[in-house]
Amino acid sequence: MRVLAVDTTSPRGSVAVAGPEGVLAEARLVTLEGHSRWLLPAVEVLLRGLGLDAFALDVFAVTTGPGSFTGLRVGLGSVQGLALASGRPCVGLPTLDVLARAAAGASGTVVALVDAFRGEVYSGVYDAAGGLRRPHGVGPLAAVLLGLPAGAAFVGGAALEHREAIRAAVPGAVFPASPEFLAAPLAAAALRLAASGSTVSASGLRPHYLRGAGVGPSPA
Numbered sequence: 001m002r003v004l005a006v007d008t009t010s011p012r013g014s015v016a017v018a019g020p021e022g023v024l025a026e027a028r029l030v031t032l033e034g035h036s037r038w039l040l041p042a043v044e045v046l047l048r049g050l051g052l053d054a055f056a057l058d059v060f061a062v063t064t065g066p067g068s069f070t071g072l073r074v075g076l077g078s079v080q081g082l083a084l085a086s087g088r089p090c091v092g093l094p095t096l097d098v099l100a101r102a103a104a105g106a107s108g109t110v111v112a113l114v115d116a117f118r119g120e121v122y123s124g125v126y127d128a129a130g131g132l133r134r135p136h137g138v139g140p141l142a143a144v145l146l147g148l149p150a151g152a153a154f155v156g157g158a159a160l161e162h163r164e165a166i167r168a169a170v171p172g173a174v175f176p177a178s179p180e181f182l183a184a185p186l187a188a189a190a191l192r193l194a195a196s197g198s199t200v201s202a203s204g205l206r207p208h209y210l211r212g213a214g215v216g217p218s219p220a
Helices: 041-052 069-086 095-102 141-145 157-161 165-170 184-195
Strands: 003-007 012-019 022-030 057-064 091-095 108-115 120-127 131-138 153-155
Touching: 003 041, 003 069, 012 041, 012 184, 022 041, 022 184, 041 069, 041 095, 041 184, 057 069, 069 091, 091 095, 095 108, 095 120, 095 131, 095 153, 095 157, 108 141, 108 157, 120 141, 131 141, 141 165, 157 165, 165 184
Parallel strands: 003 057, 057 091, 108 153
Antiparallel strands: 003 012, 012 022, 108 120, 120 131
């Protein structure tokens, strides 16, 4: 089984093609100019380099947010177009879930944190296997930290940004390596989900905003 995974939820955009043997090809780009110009050309270059086309892929995956509203539209629209053209199913995973699954096993409790700007964070609290324990939310960091057990693991850019505040509130907090580019870990998660039949049609993909458009980071 082969998957093409796309992440455009932040200025750190990425595309990866992966199979059971691991990542076969990957493109990464950091930009404040948006992802619409480079994304599909990068997909074409990766597939051509592997001697593949969209019909040789089994599933398409995309991060569904939270993140840049413009970036989300670019990623979702591109994956929907590719999946519709090739007749393949899709996997959509929230950004927070991808981060948590990449850190599975780091602790009995894994907390994924992404900067939501305006002094807030997007958050999700997970078990050791990456299963959601507390619903995704957006709000002050202090509210997320309430009631977390000692030794919880924290991942995501906002976890590193607020490391000292987290350590003061959660004894023994740990900070495992957190991927900056999400297409590769998304691809790994999507392969497992697709193998178990957990896919949707292209039309079934939906953005995961957590709060209304117009409040949050600048478009990317």
